[in-house]
Every structure is written in C-alpha cells, then in structure tokens.
Amino acid sequence: xxxxxxxxxxxxxxxxxxxxxxxxxxxxxxxxxxxxxxxxxxxxxxxxxxxxxxxxxxxxxxxxxxxxxxxxxxxxxxxxxxxxxxxxxxxxxxxxxxxxxxxxxxxxxxxxxxxxxxxxxxxxxxxxxxxxxxxxxxxxxxxxxxxxxxxxxxxxxxxxxxxxxxxxxxxxxxxxxxxxxxxxxxxxxxxxxxxxxxxxxxxxxxxxxxxxxxxxxxxxxxxxxxxxxxxxxxxxxxxxxxxxxxxxxxxxxxxxxxxxxxxxxxxxxxxxxxxxxxxxxxxxxxxxxxxxxxxxxxxxxxxxxxxxxxxxxxxxxxxxxxxxxxxxxxxxxxxxxxxxxxxxxxxxxxxxxxxxxxxxxxxxxxxx
Numbered sequence: 114x115x116x117x118x119x120x121x122x123x124x125x126x127x128x129x130x131x132x133x134x135x136x137x138x139x140x141x142x143x144x145x146x147x148x149x150x151x152x153x154x155x156x157x158x159x160x161x162x163x164x165x166x167x168x169x170x171x172x173x174x175x176x177x178x179x180x181x182x183x184x185x186x187x188x189x190x191x192x193x194x195x196x197x198x199x200x201x202x203x204x205x206x207x208x209x210x211x212x213x214x215x216x217x218x219x220x221x222x223x224x225x226x227x228x229x230x231x232x233x234x235x236x237x238x239x240x241x242x243x244x245x246x247x248x249x250x251x252x253x254x255x256x257x258x259x260x261x262x263x264x265x266x267x268x269x270x271x272x273x274x275x276x277x278x279x280x281x282x283x284x285x286x287x288x289x290x291x292x293x294x295x296x297x298x299x300x301x302x303x304x305x306x307x308x309x310x311x312x313x314x315x316x317x318x319x320x321x322x323x324x325x326x327x328x329x330x331x332x333x334x335x336x337x338x339x340x341x342x343x344x345x346x347x348x349x350x351x352x353x354x355x356x357x358x359x360x361x362x363x364x365x366x367x368x369x370x371x372x373x374x375x376x377x378x379x380x381x382x383x384x385x386x387x388x389x390x391x392x393x394x395x396x397x398x399x400x401x402x403x404x405x406x407x408x409x410x411x412x413x414x415x416x417x418x419x420x421x422x423x424x425x426x427x428x429x430x431x432x433x434x435x436x437x438x439x440x441x442x443x444x445x446x447x448x449x450x451x452x453x454x455x456x457x458x459x460x461x462x463x464x465x466x467x468x469x470x471x472x473x474x475x476x477x478x479x480x481x
Contacts, residue, residue, distance in 0.1 A: 213457050251289055253444060273285075288463075289463040303352055
C-alpha cells in the first residue's frame with residue numbers, strides 16, 4: 114500500500130526528471146569523518162566538505178566510538194550548511210538526500226541517518242539509503258583528471274577491491290546497483306593491520322600514511338613476513354597473522370623478550386615497514402588477480418582509504434599491464450579514497466534514477 118508521503122515523493126521525482134540536472138545531497142558519518150557533499154548527475158562535484166577527527170583519536174591509536182559520535186553531533190550541521198553554501202544551492206535545488214546507513218559504527222551512523230531523515234521530512238525530499246562499501250566502489254568511477262570529476266567509462270564485468278580500516282572486500286561489479294560480494298576479511302582488515310603495525314613500530318596514527326612514508330627508505334625484501342592466502346581458490350582475506358608476525362619479530366615468539374623497537378635504528382624500522390607493506394600488497398594483488406580470472410574481468414576498480422597507497426596502485430597497474438584481462442585499472446582519486454560524502458551522493462544519483470527510496474523507518478546497521 115502506497116502512503117501519502119510515497120505519493121509525494123513519486124510526484125516530486127516525476128517533476129524533477131524534467132530538469133537537466135539532478136542534485137543529490139550526500140551525508141557520511143560511518144566512522145570518524147563528518148562529511149557532506151552536493152553532486153549533480155552522479156558525476157559533477159559541486160561541493161565536498163569533510164571534518165576529520167584524526168587529531169581526536171591520534172593518542173588512542175584508533176577510533177574511539179563515543180568520541181567519534183560526540184564530534185559528529187558537533188559538526189554535522191555546520192558541515193551540511195557549508196556543503197550547501199559551497200555548492201551554491203538551497204533546499205529547493207536538492208532532489209534527494211542520500212546517507213550512508215551501513216556498515217560502520219552504529220553510534221556514529223545514527224548521527225548522519227538522523228540528520229538525513231530530519232532533512233527529508235522537513236524539506237519533503239526523497240531519502241536514499243547507501244551502503245558505505247558500495248559507495249567506495251562508486252568513488253573509483255570518478256576521474257580526477259577532469260575538473261568536474263565526470264564519470265569515466267568502465268569495461269564490464271569488473272572486479273572491485275575495497276581496502277580500508279574496517280573492510281577489505283572483493284566484488285563482482287556489473288552496475289552501481291548490483292555489486293556481488295566475492296570475498297572479504299575474516300579477521301583484521303588491511304587498514305586495521307596498518308594501524309596496529311604502525312602502533313607496534315611507534316609510528317603516528319593513522320598507520321597507512323606513516324608506514325608508506327617510512328617504507329620509502331626500507332628494503333622490502335629484508336624480512337619474509339607471511340602471506341596468508343587461505344587456500345588456492347579463496348577470495349577472502351586474513352591479515353591478523355602478519356600483524357602478529359611483526360609483533361613477534363619485535364618482541365620475540367613468547368612475547369617476554371625486550372621490545373626491540375626503542376633500540377632499533379630508523380633503517381631497521383624502515384625495513385620492517387617496507388617488508389610488512391610489501392606482504393600486504395602482495396596478498397591484495399594476488400587475490401584481485403584471482404578474482405579477475407574467476408569472472409573474466411575487463412576492469413579493476415580500487416577504492417577505500419588504503420587505495421591512496423601509491424605502492425598498491427602501482428602494483429595493480431603493473432598487474433593490469435601484464436595481464437589480459439583485465440585491461441584497465443580505475444582508482445578513486447586520493448581525496449575520495451578516505452571516507453567522504455561525494456561517493457555517497459554519486460551512488461545516490463543512481464538509486465534516485467532507479468526509484469530506490471527509503472522511508473523514515475531507516476535505521477543504521479553496523480554490518481552490511
């Protein structure tokens with residue numbers, strides 16, 4: 114049964130379809146970034162505002178959910194307001210509100226979801242629920258070489274690799290609305306392993322950029338850290354073992370030895386970082402190649418925070434250059450690798466066109 118609000122949304126959408134431009138307001142609060150963006154037609158970025166909480170969580174070596182939630186409450190209204198002002202739009206110019214409602218920290222997600230539902234109700238705009246991971250896939254479709262970030266072509270089928278602090282996943286990608294999960298992490302995600310190893314090596318948080326920077330001066334063959342492949346056909350990931358291997362290397366197998374990190378030279382730490390990074394990237398590339406062969410992929414898509422790692426980008430590009438298929442690598446622009454609302458709004462456009470709307474009962478979900 115169609116209620117009055119649904120009929121209003123349908124009438125509004127029919128009217129908006131006559132416009133040349135569809136403007137989607139995206140909202141993202143899945144972890145420790147409070148973000149809002151306005152994107153036109155899924156590809157033209159009119160604004161992108163991100164309030165980072167890195168400094169708040171730095172001393173803890175990871176995200177503290179309660180601190181993240183309080184920061185979202187403080188920042189959500191100013192961030193949305195600034196995104197609207199930067200885009201030069203008012204509420205009448207917005208066609209729908211897209212919000213990441215899964216997966217993530219529930220206590221953080223609820224802030225963005227509540228804000229989106231409130232705006233949907235008060236502005237009488239359709240509400241669109243977005244899977245945060247699927248949005249990362251969409252970010253790989255934005256071309257940083259074009260000032261308007263117009264969407265680039267993608268040969269299908271494609272394998273999409275999402276590598277972030279909380280997730281490491283492979284998808285069979287046939288369209289923005291139909292990603293099919295092929296494999297995911299069974300324990301630590303790659304980004305989480307970077308953070309934990311950086312903490313072991315006394316490097317600053319977040320760990321990914323810190324390890325990449327110091328690894329530039331290291332020997333990636335100095336230490337043979339394990340590569341967990343989980344069997345010859347598995348497309349799942351496991352990075353807890355390599356994290357433990359680094360810990361044992363620094364503290365001894367029984368964890369009773371002296372922590373050698375404080376007495377290590379900068380070169381020794383660089384060698385550990387480089388060897389660790391090489392092992393992580395080796396697994397990511399081999400699993401991606403395995404998935405590409407399985408579905409005969411023409412394109413590889415790469416997104417998520419760890420997608421900003423230059424060594425990972427280079428390794429996947431080398432794989433594509435030497436393997437047919439895949440023929441092409443599409444990587445999210447670095448400013449859209451970490452959590453942002455551009456990817457949310459961009460995917461929201463495709464769901465808007467498909468009339469995939471949510472209602473005001475929408476709830477945040479920790480997994481998805």
